[in-house]
Amino acid sequence: MEAGLKSKIIGDWLALTLLTNHDYFHISITEAKEQRDPNLNQGRNYWRRVISVFQFCKVLQTMLGLRKVISIPGVQKHLAPSFRCLNYQQGQSPDPKTREYFYYIDHQGQLFLDDAKMKNFTSCFKEKDFLVFFFKRIKENSGGKYADEFPYISPCGREKNYIRCDDTPIVFTHFIEGLASEGKLDRLSYGGAGERMTMTFEPENVCMLPESGRMYHPAPEQYGGIGLIKSSLVIELSKNFEFESGDETRPPSHFNWRGTRYTLTNILYDKVKFRRFIQ
Incomplete structure (x- = not known):
């Protein structure tokens, strides 16, 4: 098979595979189709050739990892811009006064170095003083450097800590029950820091997406x-x-909490209903 055509087919296959798996990047079917040269699309025969390199791509994904597959010459140019990976080195200094680090927050709220090969409880950051320091400084990286790949940042002096996440940078991990007799409200803890980072639980404002089950x-x-x-x-x-x-099939309408039936405001629904996340 012609090398240029094979690389184009690999690009199409990756686009559609990542769409169905929600794996690291996202692209719509329409966008995937737009990446193809119409002159190379010969209907069913074209897509048969896409399928014919399925095993080839799976081997590459397993042996080299997704980023290296995408960096194969001739493949990257056929992918949408959102597929293109940022090349970086932890601690790099684009100028003498700056060091850059890159982090990832998973759907359990665990913090990792973004390039860590194994992301599980044993490899996440656990030191509470560091977590409090790091999470209290997180903000949106609106229009800043690497904003497309790392939409959040936690600046610390000359260190710039860029962050991407499975869903949101804040994940509420623990429930801290308040004592009504003492006038204490229920709280949600985040950042892996226990009672050191909390906010008041608002039962009327919880929102669940029926499509994903995420809350x-x-x-x-x-x-x-x-x-x-x-x-x-x-x-x-x-x-x-x-x-x-x-x-x-619609968001819940009411939430029962401590003897009170709350009518849900669902004020977050419009913000989260089209959310894309990485599983």
Whole structure:
């Protein structure tokens, strides 16, 4: 098969595979089709050739990793811009007064170096003083350097810590029950710092997406105003939802909490309903 055609086919295959897997990058089917040269598209025969390199791509993904597959000469130019990977080195200094680091926050709220090959509990950051310091400085990287790849930043003097995340930079991981008799409100903890980083639980403002089952809660504006609730907490809280007319294809309409039936505002729904996330 002609080398140029093979690289184009690989690009199309990756685009469609990543769409269905929600894996690291996203592209619509329309965008994927637009990347193809119409002169090379010969209907079914073209897509048969796409399928014919399926195993070839899977081997490359396994052996080299997604980033290296995309960097194969001739493949990258056929992918949409959002597929193009940022090449960086942890601690790089674009100028003498700056050092740059790159981080990733998963859907459990765990913080990792972005280029860590293994991302699990054993490899995430756990030191609470560091986590408090890091998370309190997170803000949106609006129009800043690397904003497309790393939409959040946690600046620290001459260090610029760029962050991408599975969903939101803030994930509420623990529920801290308040004592009504002492006038203490229920709180949600985030950032892996226990009681050192919390915000008041607002039962009327929780929002669940029926399509994904993900649940959100308001967060400080510096983090974008939205925080994901950890899946283990969702399991506990979801039993308190009510769906209007029993229609579970729509967001829940009410939430029962501590003897009170709250009408949900769903103020976050318009912000999160089209959210794309990496599984």
